[in-house]
Amino acid sequence: MFRKFVLITLGMALALSACSSAGNETGELIKIRVPMGYIANIQFAPMYVAIEKGYFREAGIEIDLDYKFETDGVALVGAGDLPFAVVSGEQVLLARAQGLPVVYVAAWYQQYPVSVVAKSELGVLIPQDLKGKKIGLPGLYGANYIGLRALLFEAKMNESDVTLDSIGFNQVDLLAAGEQDIVVGYAANEPIQLRARGIPVTEIRVADYVQLASNGILASEKVIAENPELVRAFVGAFLKGLADTMADPEEAFKLSEAHIPNFAELDADVQKQVLETSIEQWQAERPGYSDPQAWQNMYDILLEMDLITESVDLTKAFTNAFIP
Numbered sequence: 365m366f367r368k369f370v371l372i373t374l375g376m377a378l379a380l381s382a383c384s385s386a387g388n389e390t391g392e393l394i395k396i397r398v399p400m401g402y403i404a405n406i407q408f409a410p411m412y413v414a415i416e417k418g419y420f421r422e423a424g425i426e427i428d429l430d431y432k433f434e435t436d437g438v439a440l441v442g443a444g445d446l447p448f449a450v451v452s453g454e455q456v457l458l459a460r461a462q463g464l465p466v467v468y469v470a471a472w473y474q475q476y477p478v479s480v481v482a483k484s485e486l487g488v489l490i491p492q493d494l495k496g497k498k499i500g501l502p503g504l505y506g507a508n509y510i511g512l513r514a515l516l517f518e519a520k521m522n523e524s525d526v527t528l529d530s531i532g533f534n535q536v537d538l539l540a541a542g543e544q545d546i547v548v549g550y551a552a553n554e555p556i557q558l559r560a561r562g563i564p565v566t567e568i569r570v571a572d573y574v575q576l577a578s579n580g581i582l583a584s585e586k587v588i589a590e591n592p593e594l595v596r597a598f599v600g601a602f603l604k605g606l607a608d609t610m611a612d613p614e615e616a617f618k619l620s621e622a623h624i625p626n627f628a629e630l631d632a633d634v635q636k637q638v639l640e641t642s643i644e645q646w647q648a649e650r651p652g653y654s655d656p657q658a659w660q661n662m663y664d665i666l667l668e669m670d671l672i673t674e675s676v677d678l679t680k681a682f683t684n685a686f687i688p
Contacts, residue, residue, distance in 0.1 A: 393426040394594065399437030399449040400429055404624045406635045407552055407642045409616040410472070414605025416619040423597035429623070438582065442466045447587040448598060452507045453577025453662050454671075460681050461672045465585035468682040470599045470652040472606070473578035475571035475645040478511030479551040481535070484564040486545060491519035491568060494546070500531040500538060501548035507579075508548040511570040514665050518573045539563070552641040560634045571645070575655065577662040577682070578645075592686075599686045603652050610643050610651075652687040 400408060411429060414420055420427045430437075437449025438456075442464030453476075456468045480499065482488035488497070494516070501508045516523065531538055535547035536557045547554060555567045570576065581602060583595050609616040617639060621627045627635075659678050666672040 393421065394424055395426045395428065396448065396598070397428045397430050397446060399440065399446070400431050401437060401450055401452075402433075403431050404429075406617070406620055406624065406639045408623070409613075409620045409639055409642075410602065410606040410609045410646075412605070412620040412623045413608050413616050414601050416622070417605070417608065419601040419604045420598075423601040425594075425598060425601065438464065438466060441582050441584045444584050444586045447584060447591075447594065449582045450579065451582045452510075452579050453659070454507065454510045454666060456577070456582060456681050457659075457663055457666055457676055457678075458671060460676050461666075461674060466582055467585055467588060467680065468577070468580055468654060469583045469588070469595055469686050470581040470602065471578065471648070471654045472580045472602075472652075473645050474648045474655075475569075476507075476511055476514070476574070476576040476578045477550050477552060477642075477645050478507055478548060478570045479555060480512060480515065480546065480548050480568040480570075481539070481555045481558065481565050482546040482568075483539070484566050486566075488546060488566055488568065491515045491521070491573065494519075494568075495521060495525050497546055498527040498529055498544075499546045499548060500529045500535060500544040502533050502535075503530045504528065508550075510662075510665065510669075511576075512548050513669055514570055514574050514576060514661075515568065517665055517668055536561075539565075551645065552638045556634060556637045556641065560631060560637075574661055574665075575658045576665065577654065577658045580654070588683075596686050599652065600688070603688070606646060606651055609639075610646060613639055613643060650687065652684075654682045654684055654687075 415427055438451055438459045440446040441449045442459055453468065456466060459466050480494065488494060499512065501512060503509065513523065516525065531544065535549045535554050538544040539547050539558060540561055540563055551569050555565055558565050581599060588595055617636060659682055663676060663678060
């Protein structure tokens with residue numbers, strides 16, 4: 365059974381219910397394609413809930429969720445081709461460093477969702493235990509890589525203290541087959557999948573050691589300047605879905621079924637664990653709020669990694685102006 369997460373005050377609920385409509389004067393819905401950056405998954409339950417409960421339609425928006433891996437949401441938003449995308453925090457700063465006019469307008473995850481997962485017999489319990497070890501991860505890019513480097517940084521270690529093995533998105537299968545002993549993945553995915561297979565693992569969560577800007581909603585400077593009510597309506601509808609998901613995970617689980625292919629064939633217990641772990645990472649006193657310190661920490665990590673070499677104005681990278 366899910367635990368109930370009732371995190372929204374009456375005032376918050378009223379503020380969300382009052383979000384503006386983005387539809388035009390004829391009542392037609394604005395159609396918006398949103399790159400999600402991953403396949404259809406229970407982790408996207410807040411979006412599914414907002415769609416199923418009509419929150420986007422009430423806001424004058426018709427949503428098309430785009431799961432294509434080849435879709436570069438950041439580039440499309442930066443070019444003004446799309447108004448929104450779901451992205452991780454480091455992508456925002458990397459884009460700003462390249463001159464892309466993008467702004468993070470709502471935090472979805474309050475905890476960076478990446479973990480290092482190891483076979484229990486290795487006794488890997490803290491970041492320092494990784495020294496001298498080989499670690500499998502999808503590649504030297506993306507949230508998995510950033511999260512691992514953040515752990516090493518906090519442990520006063522360098523990348524040279526470990527051996528990194530680019531293995532693609534095969535962490536679960538390769539560890540289960542004995543071809544990897546330590547992998548990097550998402551806290552709401554790989555460790556749950558491995559334990560469901562009966563493989564005992566330990567887990568080091570990045571969020572337990574450092575607060576970093578995490579996954580959320582990206583918008584273009586263009587849409588913010590030209591149509592702020594669309595941004596407010598989109599964020600408001602999404603946050604209503606997020607609030608409902610946290611308050612009633614059982615309902616959210618049922619509403620998500622229509623959006624996930626072959627959902628009935630998946631292990632329900634595993635999927636519920638994935639959702640529950642995700643909810644832990646979404647919790648906040650003020651859902652949607654971006655913590656400036658989390659952005660500063662992310663910026664410092666990217667500088668340390670030499671992924672950013674020039675100054676980035678953090679005040680322009682994110683905003684809380686659209687959060688109730």
